[in-house]
Amino acid sequence: GQQVMQIPQYQHVQEGEDFTTYCNSSTTLSNIQWYKQRPGGHPVFLIQLVKSGEVKKQKRLTFQFGEAKKNSSLHITATQTTDVGTYFCAGPGFGNEKLTFGTGTRLTIIP
Amino acid sequence: DTEVTQTPKHLVMGMTNKKSLKCEQHMGHRAMYWYKQKAKKPPELMFVYSYEKLSINESVPSRFSPECPNSSLLNLHLHALQPEDSALYLCASSTSGLQGLMNTEAFFGQGTRLTVV
Numbered sequence A: 001g002q003q004v005m006q007i008p009q010y011q012h013v014q015e016g017e018d019f020t021t022y023c024n025s026s027t028t029l030s031n032i033q034w035y036k037q038r039p040g041g042h043p044v045f046l047i048q049l050v051k052s053g054e055v056k057k058q059k060r061l062t063f064q065f066g067e068a069k070k071n072s073s074l075h076i077t078a079t080q081t082t083d084v085g086t087y088f089c090a091g092p093g094f095g096n097e098k099l100t101f102g103t104g105t106r107l108t109i110i111p
Numbered sequence B: 001d002t003e004v005t006q007t008p009k010h011l012v013m014g015m016t017n018k019k020s021l022k023c024e025q026h027m028g029h030r031a032m033y034w035y036k037q038k039a040k041k042p043p044e045l046m047f048v049y050s051y052e053k054l055s056i057n058e059s060v061p062s063r064f065s066p067e068c069p070n071s072s073l074l075n076l077h078l079h080a081l082q083p084e085d086s087a088l089y090l091c092a093s094s095t096s097g098l099q100g101l102m103n104t105e106a107f108f109g110q111g112t113r114l115t116v117v
Helices: none
Strands: A004-007 A011-013 A019-025 A032-037 A044-049 A055-058 A061-065 A071-076 A085-091 A103-110 B004-009 B010-013 B018-025 B030-039 B044-050 B055-056 B064-070 B073-081 B089-096 B112-116
Touching: A004 A085, A011 A019, A019 A103, A032 A071, A044 A055, A044 A061, A061 B010, A061 B055, A071 A085, B004 B089, B010 B018, B018 B089, B030 B073, B044 B064, B044 B073, B055 B064, B073 B089
Parallel strands: A011 A103, B010 B112
Antiparallel strands: A004 A019, A019 A071, A032 A044, A032 A085, A055 A061, A061 A071, A085 A103, B004 B018, B018 B073, B030 B044, B030 B089, B044 B055, B064 B073, B089 B112
16 A cells, blocks of 8 residues: 655754655655644644645745655754644545555754 | 534543544535544544545444534544554545545644543
């Protein structure tokens, strides 16, 4: 079945440093979604990428979708304490009705 | 209203109990989902309802029984659970309802934190 892996599993950064998480799918994705889950909270949708090679920005967050539509990345510039949480990529494969979540990257910020 | 409301927020139940989790949304979404999330793990899909019909069952044990009474409500009936079923149960909804295809953003409820004793 479809597997979606993320690296790193954990990332500890000083406040103000940059952060990147990488997402790799075993199958081609029709689209990729990113979610953030704060400690003790529920997943909250951040963005959806659909096109091959697509890049989208949300303030300090930059999202990329790979050319082969099998990988994606999320980059945060100048992290803040509000960025703490676990970032999940999620994607349905082509012909696959299920939204499979990646393994997640837990970000902690050292003030 | 862009909320998915889940009740109860916390539930402790014995292995012989019968309980139900409830989920409600008023966004007009025709696809609704149950996910199970263990600590420090990603959400795992359990069931998908599309236009009030069960479209996906991820080989979930029969002690979990989903029900979709109407387009706004989703229930998960629990019976004879095991301690390993303790987890956060998340309900989600999205606009895509065709055969459970989730191609738009999913709105998640705050979850029910279930403990089986």
